Amino acid sequence: MSVAEVESRALELEAPSGLWPEAWRRLRRNPGAIVGFALVLAFALAAAFAPLIAPFDPLEGALEGRRISASPSWDHPFGLDQQGRDQLSRVIFGARYSLLIGVVSVTVGLSFGLVLGGIAGYLGGIVDSIVMRLMDVMLSIPGLLLAIGVVAALGPGLKEIMIAVGITNVPIFARLLRGSILAQKENDFVLAARAVGVPRRTILASHILPNAISPVIVQGTLALATAIIDVAGLGFLGLGPQDPATPEWGTMLTDTTRFLQTAPYLAIIPGCAIVLSVLGFNLIGDGLREALDPKLRGRA
């Protein structure tokens, strides 16, 4: 269970209403969300234009003379890693991997979760029971442990990590969508549509889904943050990408914390990259939630 899910369950947040223009207006007035957007934008730009921004090739290193003790210099402001590679360039290229891993794993979790949650919520009955019990089973294993288990079974690798983190997201999204569908089902406009004989599929597509989707967006943003943290955790436990040349932030941070005493500067930049990107997604997610949630409305 992610932080976001814990919070929403505890607060019994209600399904946001779909007043997007108004939500957008409120979002723009939320300084936290603006900072969040700025952070994520910087992060995305770094990923997109890494070859242009990064001063060096992240994979090109050299032994001898360019050892870990090579202190920061003008050429290499955050030093060189053990293989003599420029740490700053690696972190910039690492944005690609973190973004990729985050987006893919959340997409995996989201799509499977939405399909399952949608089926359960809309069909109800025995299907609902089976699907939701399955989700309960998956939720009953702590997230990181589940991810570790999946990586252990699939083997280490970028693809495997994405799948592992994605799987931990499936039950979260399934529950979320099912919950909001159930809530929408009882809404007046759905009851009205049903009363005038609108087909079930049309009701689902044109009435229920659009209204159920906003909490999914909020949760998706927050899940991106959790995914980056979880991948870093996997890297710390030695379950990062199998190809050690991959500039993955979590593995880089883990490798450099061993040099905290001799070369603390090496840990700074991957550490900051992780914290700031996660913070960015969290700020946006928070902002979206406040903007969309009717309960929280009228305070900001």
Add this chain to the structure above:
Amino acid sequence: MTRKLKFLLFALVLVLALGAASCGGDADEAAPEEGGATGGTLVFGTASDPVVLDGALVSDGESLRVIDQLFEGLVTLEPGTTEVIPALATDWESSEDGLEWTFNLREGVSFHDGEPFNADAVCFNFDRWYNFPASFQNANASYYWQYGFGGGFADPIEGAAGPEDSIYNSCQAVDDLTVTLVLNRSSAAFLPALSLPSLAFHSPKALQEFGADEGEVDEEGIFRPTGTYGTEHPTGTGPFKFESWVRGDRLTVVRNDEYWGEQAKLDGVVFRPIPDNAARLQALQAGDIQGFDLVEPQDMPTIEGDPNLQLLRRPAFNVGYVGINQGLPPMDQLAVRQAVAHGLDRQGVVTDFYPPGAEVAKEFMPPQLFGYADDVTEYEFDPELSKQLLEEAGLTLPVEIEFWYPTDVSRPYMPDPKRNFEAFRASLEQSGFKVTPRSAPWSPDYLGAVDAGQTQLYLLGWTGDYGDPDNFVGTFFQTQQPAWGTDKQPDQAIIDALDAAEAEPDLAARTAAYEEANRLIMDWLPGIPYVHTQPALAFAANVTGYVPSPISLEPFSLVSIEE
């Protein structure tokens, strides 16, 4: 409710204050409680708990480290060397054909439970090992009996060595303090192998009383050990005796006041498991422990620069190598193996990732051992030559290969496998290869894959157990092994050379025979040795008397803590 809140805040302040107060005051740091007269207690950080304190059933370093303090064998090694010296045997002689060895035992030695050590105890132990039940016959349990010593079993399971393949034949108690060991074949490595902690002696009474070999076979046919010998009652003759073991937390041994030799100086030793390398150094700096093993090279300057700490280096009695599996093409071609050898930047790796004192290896055993040949074929780092060799062999560049490295492990010859792998990979890719990285956790996955012959190119190494070339090149190449692909493509000339060298009784002739074998090996190139390094231990500056040993097992009985 505010009152509650206030109370909570008050409680918080109280806790913080308590914490602060306790930080300054009590003397619970790892420093010895009472000073010099009694010797104090040393806290040593280990990588993990021992498996079990029964030397016959373990092969891992952390178990052997503790076992070595509690138990003794017939012979031992002079601290800091690989020279065989008397231990529980005072002297010995062998028959002309080397098949009968008679040992005179030390008088007045008793086990920690008060039982006398005598010829019957020796034979009891040998009989125990030889008659191990099926569940103890797998290599994971009785590794050293089978592969270090060459022992078989009276009633072997499928796949284990039987009486005819066993070096051990029988044990006869001639009188109370004289014992004769009868062998099936002569081996120059027999005597040094007797120094293995796995062949040290246990109190027969304790073994029986606490059911060392007992277990029940449950209804599914699974053997479940029920005895408590190796977990609660290990009983040897050593300078320390077992006191208590809280798993994951501490294992305590205390001085044996009835020890036959020189008494240990310390009151006791606590072994404390701290799995993370960096955490062990930090614990030492903070005073939570007073010593630890396997210092990482990059931490050595930190330790040497700290007046409160000291660094002790062991002799470089090891070899790190890149293994090649000849069973997986194109590694069956000599030219490709030569191209790999020329494509590895061994000097770069040794300079950058190993401490001063490490040297680039030319062959599969360390230079100080007899039988080391100075004039083997050498392979300089030369990417152009590699490419040329590959093209001449008719291969199109780049040649795709799989290169394996282990995770979650740090070995004396390989402090950080991933780091070595990355550098080797980069140099191989300069040399006409395209490397696919493969990794797996060290045990059992990585070692399992290597030994099953699934790894084309892989990082591995070896630390010697005793001072004989047989323990290095004999272990690697005297038998046909899937790890090297020698089961598919054996070189009989090398096997014959090693067989002859092992059986040769004359030292000069043996030396020449091993030198010749080493030349053959390095021409045939079953793998590429790249480093002999000096592993290091770190201690608090006031710890004295720890003598680093080439075989990485040191007696704590010589250690003391200065005021």
Add this chain to the structure above:
Amino acid sequence: MLRFVVRRLLLLVPILLGLSLLVFGWIRWLPGSPAIALLGERATPETVAQIERQYGLDRPIHVQYWRYLNNVARADFGDSIVTRRSVVTELREKFPATIELALAAMFVSVLLGIPLGFIAAKRYGGPLDHASLVASLLGISIPVFFLAIVLKYVFAVKLGWLPTVGRLSPLIPAEHPTKFYVLDAIVTGNGRAFLNSLKHLVLPAIALGSIPLAVIARITRAAVLDVMNEDYVRTARAKGIHPLLVDSRHVLRNALLPISTIIGLQTGLLLSGAVLTETVFAWPGLGTWLVGAIENRDYPVLQGGILFVAVVFVLVNLLVDISYAFINPRIRVS
């Protein structure tokens, strides 16, 4: 109410069955054979076949599963391959260590989180509010292991205030009847062990507590804001009741409802975080135990340990749901 509880308890049955299937299936899905794990590096095809026969791994899969269920029902998870000790024995040692750490983390997070959130809500929109928001956001944005490493480096290595690893200094003699070290010290009246084991708890508890701390602060803030806008609070205030009294009697009491529920919901987060925190502080708990078992392919430990953790997690959630239903009757109907 009773019907609700019974219904929830009945729902446990399919979940537990599903769990056992999941764990059983997962272990067979792991690469490498349990026989290789048992035999170590020098396994021969013959010995592998023998072990597989011995452990019944050559029998049909449904027979294996049935035997697994039977064993689980008898609380027999077999013996660890690595330590050769019974999994249940190991569980009895590791579980208290993790629970002790988790409770301490919870203590830290409640102790700091509620006041932080409360103050933030009272100073809504002010600098204090913003500061606590930023702090709590940072709390959930820093990887737990990184925070743990930095805390240890600063407070244990550099300043030397607190120990770096473990649960108790090995030089302090102590008995461990319950395996909860702090409790053990109290039970045995061992003052030194008590203080020392508390000191060992401080850093891991703060590191592990960072996420729940942030969550609790955020929830408290939101809940207090919610309640402050309720009519009865406005009425109380309008009646001129002393603000402190309003805060304590109406605001905090009602806000505690959602706050108390998340404490249960945090179990999963805490267990995930414990895996990382325990690794940094060499804390001999469930997290390091299970991760080590995955590395070593210690199948019996995995079969038993993961099932156990999941069952605990399910039960805690059940308790939370039931107690929540007690407090909030609306839940029961849905």
